[in-house]
Amino acid sequence: MALLVQSGVENFARNICGTFSFAADGARLAYMNGWDENEAFEAAAVPLSQRALMAARPAPYLDDLNPAQREAVEALDGPVLMLAGAGTGKTKALTARIVHLLRMGKARPNEILAVTFTNKAAREMKLRVGRMLGEVAEGMPWMGTFHSLSVKILRRHAELVGLKSNFTILDTDDQIRLLKQLIVAANIDEKRWPARMLAGMIDGWKNRALTPERVPSSEASGYAHRGTELYAQYQERLRTLNACDFGDLLLHCVVIFQAHEDVLAQYQRWFRYILVDEYQDTNVAQYLWLRLLAQGHRNICCVGDDDQSIYGWRGAEVGNILRFEKDFPGAHVVRLEQNYRSTPHILAAASGVIAGNAGRLGKTLWTDVKEGEKVRLIGHWDGEEEARWIGEEIEALQRGRRGLDPVGLDGQAILVRASHQMRAFEDRFLTIGLPYRVIGGPRFYERQEIRDAMAYFRLAVSPEDDLAFERVVNVPKRGLGDKAQADIQRTARQAGVALHEGARELVANGGIGGKGAGQLRAFVEGIDRWHWFVSNTHNPVEIDRYSERLVTLRVEREARLEQLAVLAEGDPLAEDLRLDLSRLASRIAVCKRDLDILDGSHMLLAEMILEESGYTEMWQNDKTPEAPGRLENLKELIKALEQFDNLQGFLEHVALIMDNETEEAGEKVSIMTLHAAKGLEFPVVFLPGWEDGLFPSQRSMDESGLKGLEEERRLAYVGITRAEELCTISFASNRRVYGQWQSQLPSRFIDELPQAHVEVLTPPGLYGGGFGAAAPFAVSSAMDERVSKADVYNSPGWKRMQDRVQTRGVAQPQEARGMVIDATAVSAFSEGDRVFHRKFGYGIVTGIEGDKLEIDFSKAGIKKVVAGFIVAAEDADDVPF
DNA sequence: AAGGCGATGTTTTTT
């Protein structure tokens, strides 16, 4: 073991020195780090002009900063918490800090660990550090996402968690498929206990850095009391497959750090300074990962905004940022509060809403800007009307209106709570021909055709990849159904080999009949052939062999051509010769292609695989409207291969890079979810669908109670603060929910908007005359109690309306409002209790998790509900209505 | 083995 660790460390050191190319930008680094410049220049052979450039700009990055930013940048040593409100220039401060660390000689580029959540953020940071330094920042090997950095570390120490360093990274599809197998094997009714649910639980545990044996027994009741058992089996299975899921990447790192002091110490020495972006989004595993690495020198700088924590539902712990000063006593806390993005009204509206949350670290955003429009608020009859109005408004703003400068479509965005809300806008914009773009739809590498193609590539690289085999063994249809696939599985398991070998054996011993047999043989041989090409790339012997064959074929062609030339016109032999020639031509083409593949053209190899497997053909023959798009995507995929040296390299990276890069040109309105909008900004922002139950989402409140509501409120805060100039909030009185028309009430967040910063619009057209003019009313203006029926939806009296509805106790779906949610209420229940929920009816408690109860409702099925919403069945009569 | 029909459950999403 010691030997392994030792060699790992050596490997590691070599890797870092190799990755960090001193030669590339040695001069600049030498300058900033105070090394012997002349020596470095000699060695690096960098043009002197570059040195001149650096010398001419002593420290421009510091002069660009405001006092708070500067404070955060200059506090280099010890723990620092940078509380950066929306639009306060946190990325600027973060990048300046990195540059400053380098310049002050505190660390070399390879000694800084800079962590982000998304590849996009990492890219952005690299770009900006590079720009500040005056060129591309090549030498920062440890700037990346939690996951990509974890992979890098894990590859070095895979053996410490029972993996080989070439482990594969599973996507969610593979994960679910694997779990399904285990569930079936465990004799569990997959219908009652879906694999997705188990996957969710396992993810949750991994997010909390819980290995199977560390899962608290209080949670053992989940998933038919067999959750932890299946979790353990799943981990075992992953190990045999030499694979990791996303959660494992972090979990394994944490486990290694915790169990191997020497390894941890090594990294603690390497990473002299640690920077973390979006700290409010870290989960427990990420928190431990960071804390372990920072433990020694405590040179950790976390940047975040507790008010923008919107990923609690996937394991993020706001608590991490709230607790920072306790975790790192003596931490230097800096607040970035000067906002460079939005007008005062927008900031005030956002602040007003977020003030409703308890337990904030607290920041007061301010701005130098004096002018600006109020946040606009408008009610509509229904969702379609809302979409219509927004469409017209966008076009009006595009033309320039009311003395406002025209705002291009790229500067306008619609931010919705849930993606299904996008449809109304897409429909409307299609009919009026308004160009739009949906941000954050299904990601490129998540598409079916891309995953299928990738499975083929995985098989070519490693034929023993059983998950890939399963995925495509019958795609395209090869007549290999459940029966045949079960036979393959059995044969493979008995022989203790991979499915690919099992299939070969099954074919060889005639264990499979019918047309499936031939097809399976072809599939197995295809994989062999593709794999042969992968393993013989650049093999000189094979290249010679193919070259010779190509020559032979060409000679043969010449011979035929000569024969043809001497034949008389109309000679019957000529036909045969021409046929021969065309056959020869295609053989030559194939041989040439094979030779190119052997020479290292992995793009041709990929094309060949998709061609020979019949995968391309399958989509060509497909008559569905999306087939052409899928073929287009496959072409894109091949194009993406170009940036990599080989298929292996491609597969390695793709697992972690899941973003969609296709950005078509042209001015377009952006439509996206509030989550997808975090970090973005637009001059004009529309926030539709502010209705209770939709936003805040009913489900969020049911499942997480007050915590959920507060997260929704942060989402509202994020939404408003995306706007630079103009922010328009809207709601509809009627909306179709799951096909049923439902009457909606304005969101409680609307009540929380400070009136002084809001302008209320009556909808043009439908009510109040239909002349298309938007007549502004001040919210504060006293309004006649005799509001007309039509005006109810946009009058300043919706508050009263809500009050009326509440005091009258009229049935409404939003009963969470005003309820006291008592986290301790959970203790009032135990498993087996018969209980009542106003929405789901009667049920039996089947488990307890934190402040939530898992209940098997007789009508609604199994749900997890906050205990505050539950009463004992015998008290059901006390529940209103 | 493969395509057609009724029951089902519907947020947010990165890696």
Next chain:
DNA sequence: ACATCGCCTT
């Protein structure tokens, strides 16, 4: 309303 999924038919 709608898509997905498992089951049932051919």
